[in-house]
Amino acid sequence: MAVRVQSAPFDAGAEQAQFTAGLRQAGAVVTFTGLVRDNGGTLAAMEIEHYPGMTERAIAAMVEQAQARFGLEAALVIHRHGRLLPQEAIMMVATAAPHRADAFAAAEFLMDYLKSRAPFWKKEIGAEGAVWVAAKDADEDALRRW
Amino acid sequence: MQVTVLYFAWLRERIGQPREVVETGAITVADLVAELAARSEGHALAFADLTSLRVALDQELSDFAAPLAAAREVAFFPPMTGG
Numbered sequence: 710m711a712v713r714v715q716s717a718p719f720d721a722g723a724e725q726a727q728f729t730a731g732l733r734q735a736g737a738v739v740t741f742t743g744l745v746r747d748n749g750g751t752l753a754a755m756e757i758e759h760y761p762g763m764t765e766r767a768i769a770a771m772v773e774q775a776q777a778r779f780g781l782e783a784a785l786v787i788h789r790h791g792r793l794l795p796q797e798a799i800m801m802v803a804t805a806a807p808h809r810a811d812a813f814a815a816a817e818f819l820m821d822y823l824k825s826r827a828p829f830w831k832k833e834i835g836a837e838g839a840v841w842v843a844a845k846d847a848d849e850d851a852l853r854r855w
Numbered sequence: 856m857q858v859t860v861l862y863f864a865w866l867r868e869r870i871g872q873p874r875e876v877v878e879t880g881a882i883t884v885a886d887l888v889a890e891l892a893a894r895s896e897g898h899a900l901a902f903a904d905l906t907s908l909r910v911a912l913d914q915e916l917s918d919f920a921a922p923l924a925a926a927r928e929v930a931f932f933p934p935m936t937g938g
Contacts (some may be wrong), residue, residue, distance in 0.1 A: 826937075830935065844934030
């Protein structure tokens, strides 16, 4: 199980290859990569603030929960902070399980929890100024299915 | 009791600083909020609507009714937007 919170870019393909190379028994690997979305070409950059210390703890707790619940052989979460440009990778999740259903479910579980339980805050920088991204009710609702 | 108070995102901007160390006799988080809100106009504005805020005690999510107990670090922030 690995959690990395960093400002540096990462190579999702290389991370996936390394993650998969370390497996012994898994029959399924699911990866998800989240990118900075440019809403209609108006976004100059995205700034991601976080709470050093709590971020790592909160994500580690989620990963532990996912591992126990879905019987994961391995899991990886990488999440960036700082200033990012449109289309840059913000974060990735990789899960490995004996079968695909658990690998998919664990990746969704981790994504839902990262959205609203990991202390990150996004700010969109546009031509007209900067706006903090508001949390969505739908993200909070998504946690209820778990 | 001395606690370190941390602010993030727009809360930090409204208050104008990322952290402050305060001396408090507050029993609950809500009591501490009342003390902090009295510190400046920026504080009062930042804490005007608690439904739009979250709190963590020693890096664990908590709530405003919770006792401060022996918490050393209290963080206030808007709902999180990770992922």
